[in-house]
Amino acid sequence: xxxxxxxxxxxxxxxxxxxxxxxxxxxxxxxxxxxxxxxxxxxxxxxxxxxxxxxxxxxxxxxxxxxxxxxxxxxxxxxxxxxxxxxxxxxxxxxxxxxxxxxxxxxxxxx
Amino acid sequence: xxxxxxxxxxxxxxxxxxxxxxxxxxxxxxxxxxxxxxxxxxxxxxxxxxxxxxxxxxxxxxxxxxxxxxxxxxxxxxxxxxxxxxxxxxxxxxxxxxxxxxxxxxxxxxxxxxxxxxxxxxxxxxxxxxxxxxxxxxxxxxxxxxxxxxxxxxxxxxxxxxxxxxxxxxxxxxxxxxxxxxxxxxxxxxxxxxxxxxxxxxxxxxxxxxxxxxxxxxxxxxxxxxxxxxxxxxxxxxxxxxxxxxxxxxxxxxxxxxxxxxxxxxxxxxxxxxxxxxxxxxxxxxxxxxxxxxxxxxxxxxxxxxxxxxxxxxxxxxxxxxxxxxxxxxxxxxxxxxxxxxxxxxxxxxxxxxxxxxxxxxxxxxxxxxxxxxxxxxxxxxxxxxxxxxxxxxxxxxxxxxxxxxxxxxxxxxxxxxxxxxxxxxxxxxxxxxxxxxxxxxxxxxxxxxxxxxxxxxxxxxxxxxxxxxxxxxxxxxxxxxxxxxxxxxxxxxxxxxxxxxxxxxxxxxxxxxxxxxxxxxxxxxxxxxxxxxxxxxxxxxxxxxxxxxxxxxxxxxxxxxxxxxxxxxxxxxxxxxxxxxxxxxxxxxxxxxxxxxxxxxxxxxxxxxxxxxxxxxxxxxxxxxxxxxxxxxxxxxxxxxxxxxxxxxxxxxxxxxxxxxxxxxxxxxxxxxxxxxxxxxxxxxx
Numbered sequence: 001x002x003x004x005x006x007x008x009x010x011x012x013x014x015x016x017x018x019x020x021x022x023x024x025x026x027x028x029x030x031x032x033x034x035x036x037x038x039x040x041x042x043x044x045x046x047x048x049x050x051x052x053x054x055x056x057x058x059x060x061x062x063x064x065x066x067x068x069x070x071x072x073x074x075x076x077x078x079x080x081x082x083x084x085x086x087x088x089x090x091x092x093x094x095x096x097x098x099x100x101x102x103x104x105x106x107x108x109x110x111x
Numbered sequence: 112x113x114x115x116x117x118x119x120x121x122x123x124x125x126x127x128x129x130x131x132x133x134x135x136x137x138x139x140x141x142x143x144x145x146x147x148x149x150x151x152x153x154x155x156x157x158x159x160x161x162x163x164x165x166x167x168x169x170x171x172x173x174x175x176x177x178x179x180x181x182x183x184x185x186x187x188x189x190x191x192x193x194x195x196x197x198x199x200x201x202x203x204x205x206x207x208x209x210x211x212x213x214x215x216x217x218x219x220x221x222x223x224x225x226x227x228x229x230x231x232x233x234x235x236x237x238x239x240x241x242x243x244x245x246x247x248x249x250x251x252x253x254x255x256x257x258x259x260x261x262x263x264x265x266x267x268x269x270x271x272x273x274x275x276x277x278x279x280x281x282x283x284x285x286x287x288x289x290x291x292x293x294x295x296x297x298x299x300x301x302x303x304x305x306x307x308x309x310x311x312x313x314x315x316x317x318x319x320x321x322x323x324x325x326x327x328x329x330x331x332x333x334x335x336x337x338x339x340x341x342x343x344x345x346x347x348x349x350x351x352x353x354x355x356x357x358x359x360x361x362x363x364x365x366x367x368x369x370x371x372x373x374x375x376x377x378x379x380x381x382x383x384x385x386x387x388x389x390x391x392x393x394x395x396x397x398x399x400x401x402x403x404x405x406x407x408x409x410x411x412x413x414x415x416x417x418x419x420x421x422x423x424x425x426x427x428x429x430x431x432x433x434x435x436x437x438x439x440x441x442x443x444x445x446x447x448x449x450x451x452x453x454x455x456x457x458x459x460x461x462x463x464x465x466x467x468x469x470x471x472x473x474x475x476x477x478x479x480x481x482x483x484x485x486x487x488x489x490x491x492x493x494x495x496x497x498x499x500x501x502x503x504x505x506x507x508x509x510x511x512x513x514x515x516x517x518x519x520x521x522x523x524x525x526x527x528x529x530x531x532x533x534x535x536x537x538x539x540x541x542x543x544x545x546x547x548x549x550x551x552x553x554x555x556x557x558x559x560x561x562x563x564x565x566x567x568x569x570x571x572x573x574x575x576x577x578x579x580x581x582x583x584x585x586x587x588x589x590x591x592x593x594x595x596x597x598x599x600x601x602x603x604x605x606x607x608x609x610x611x612x613x614x615x616x617x618x619x620x621x622x623x624x625x626x627x628x629x630x631x632x633x634x635x636x637x638x639x640x641x642x643x644x645x646x647x648x649x650x651x652x653x654x655x656x657x658x659x660x661x662x663x664x665x666x667x668x669x670x671x672x673x674x675x676x677x678x679x680x681x682x683x684x685x686x687x688x689x690x691x692x693x694x695x696x697x698x699x700x701x702x703x704x705x706x707x708x709x710x711x712x713x714x715x716x717x718x719x720x721x722x723x724x725x726x727x728x729x730x731x732x733x734x735x736x737x738x739x740x741x742x743x744x745x746x747x748x749x750x751x752x753x754x755x756x757x758x759x760x761x762x763x764x765x766x767x768x769x770x771x772x773x774x775x776x777x778x779x780x781x782x783x784x785x786x787x788x789x790x791x792x793x794x795x796x797x798x
Contacts, residue, residue, distance in 0.1 A: 019781050023774050103773065 136231025294346015402442025
């Protein structure tokens with residue numbers, strides 16, 4: 001049986017990798033992937049907790065719904081999918097006008 | 112039951128006049144301006160006469176001192192100062208002198224100022240002065256007295272600098288004000304000491320409380336308080352070391368010199384000391400200091416007066432010298448003699464100034480006596496009134512100063528501390544007084560006319576401070592010498608009568624007189640003898656008046672004292688006659704002989720220069736280097752500018768956060784999140 005803390009540590013590592021990638025990478029596609037990584041790190045902790053409460057239902061506090069972790073993961077996936085659609089569209093539009101994916105060159109709102 | 116004297120009317124009327132003329136006078140014709148000013152002053156004088164008559168001590172109609180209160184002015188739990196008036200024999204004398212002489216000088220000014228610009232301004236200031244002076248003499252507490260005290264200083268400043276376009280006049284005004292402030296500082300400290308120990312500044316309660324104290328033989332707080340009050344008096348009454356402003360104050364129009372700088376304001380210090388006689392009489396050291404200062408001032412001012420050639424400056428030094436006499440009288444606890452001399456001096460010195468003004472007016476603004484001469488026949492009214500005043504101040508038997516000055520010298524002689532020395536200096540000063548006054552008299556009225564006299568080298572030496580013609584007359588007077596109009600002559604005549612007769616209110620016992628002024632003022636003052644008597648005898652027991660015993664034993668001494676001063680005055684007259692009438696070349700030969708001494712005296716002992724080097728320059732340097740460059744520019748500006756610079760620096764650093772770089776914002780967000788997590792972990796660990 002894998003303890004909860006392992007999942008959470010993995011989740012924190014993935015999230016940190018996402019943050020670091022977001023901060024240091026210049027390529028906008030990589031940044032986008034880093035954001036996805038952070039979202040999925042959070043998803044991992046959601047499902048970990050959901051699983052934990054499923055196995056320890058006797059300790060479940062009265063105000064917590066047992067499957068809320070899984071439900072939230074679906075929400076996050078929906079948001080991530082929408083974000084990917086909109087984000088990739090923006091990236092393509094930027095690339096068409098600027099011919100670059102380097103964010104440091106895309107720091108002006110005007111053309 | 113006391114009738115209501117409504118004393119508040121007396122000072123308030125001139126204030127109303129000042130307000131009307133000051134606010135609306137610009138549109139008035141000159142006639143309206145002088146009518147308003149004269150009317151209010153005259154009614155004030157009339158009211159004062161009525162009040163004094165009603166409250167006359169011998170009539171018993173009013174219980175003296177009469178105190179009139181118009182509510183509280185300052186009111187705190189620990190201290191209160193009422194807005195009230197106080198009438199006793201001392202303030203009776205003062206209020207009559209101020210309103211009476213003031214009214215005459217107002218009349219005179221109508222003629223004298225007729226051709227000057229700023230006519231309404233002049234009368235507004237003059238009325239304002241009357242208001243403050245009357246507040247000063249009628250106040251029933253030291254604080255209200257101080258209001259008048261500062262107010263007359265203000266009016267004096269405004270009137271000295273009346274011809275404000277002239278630098279010397281503006282400077283003289285500032286000098287008078289600043290030098291007076293030094294004295295006022297002492298006065299304030301004295302008042303604070305009184306508040307600290309008595310908790311009040313009301314005359315009746317201060318004197319009531321001080322009467323319970325014994326004489327302060329040492330240097331206790333009472334002596335310190337008295338000395339502080341005296342410092343205030345030296346400023347206002349132009350005594351050493353603060354006399355320097357008065358000669359310069361002659362830059363003002365001549366009626367101002369007569370009213371403020373001869374008859375009334377400068378006597379405020381004497382009045383204050385006489386008013387505080389209960390305090391001073393319990394502080395022998397302070398009294399001795401007053402006597403010494405007065406004596407020295409009288410002597411040195413008289414010597415300085417001998418060498419001056421500006422007619423008004425001679426009179427200015429004479430005023431300083433006469434004030435020195437009054438100071439000396441206060442110092443030997445002869446307060447009534449001081450007030451007596453104050454009153455006679457108000458008559459003859461006001462007259463001297465007004466007559467000098469009439470002379471200046473007559474010859475078109477010239478003030479240098481070396482350019483006068485031979486005016487006796489041309490301006491007879493001025494000549495005869497001036498003669499009366501000159502003889503009066505010189506102490507000719509029967510005239511005003513004969514009685515008042517002799518009273519002072521007599522009391523000085525009889526005083527316990529080195530009285531003979533004080534007397535000797537006083538007598539020498541009397542001789543000098545006689546000399547410089549007759550010098551003025553001969554130079555102005557006798558000999559030949561010399562309107563264009565070459566003033567020669569000596570003039571160049573004095574040009575810097577003496578020869579500037581202060582009177583701003585235009586050339587319309589240049590056409591010839593003329594007697595002044597009647598509005599100027601009438602006050603002269605009235606004052607001349609006063610100069611001749613005013614001494615008779617104080618004829619001493621030795622002339623079979625009753626020394627009425629002494630007895631009149633008796634209730635208002637306390638001499639050391641009274642202090643000693645009240646502390647030694649039982650209350651209610653008969654208090655032997657020390658002076659009575661003294662006089663009985665010393666009639667012979669007194670006769671010889673009187674003889675001496677008359678003789679000395681005659682000697683002064685003789686030398687003036689010899690040097691400035693009979694042998695006119697003699698003065699030059701003498702001054703050539705004692706050139707160094709002469710120059711020293713001519714330059715007034717270099718006191719102004721000494722003060723300049725000793726106080727003004729170091730103060731200026733200190734202010735420039737330390738206070739201006741150091742404190743003001745360095746610290747204050749440094750702090751203000753530093754605050755701005757610091758904010759700018761911090762802003763400049765913080766500005767870098769707003770880089771426009773998304774990833775740096777994200778880094779801040781991440782750092783913030785990390786900080787929050789770290790904080791929560793720390794909280795969790797704490798549990």
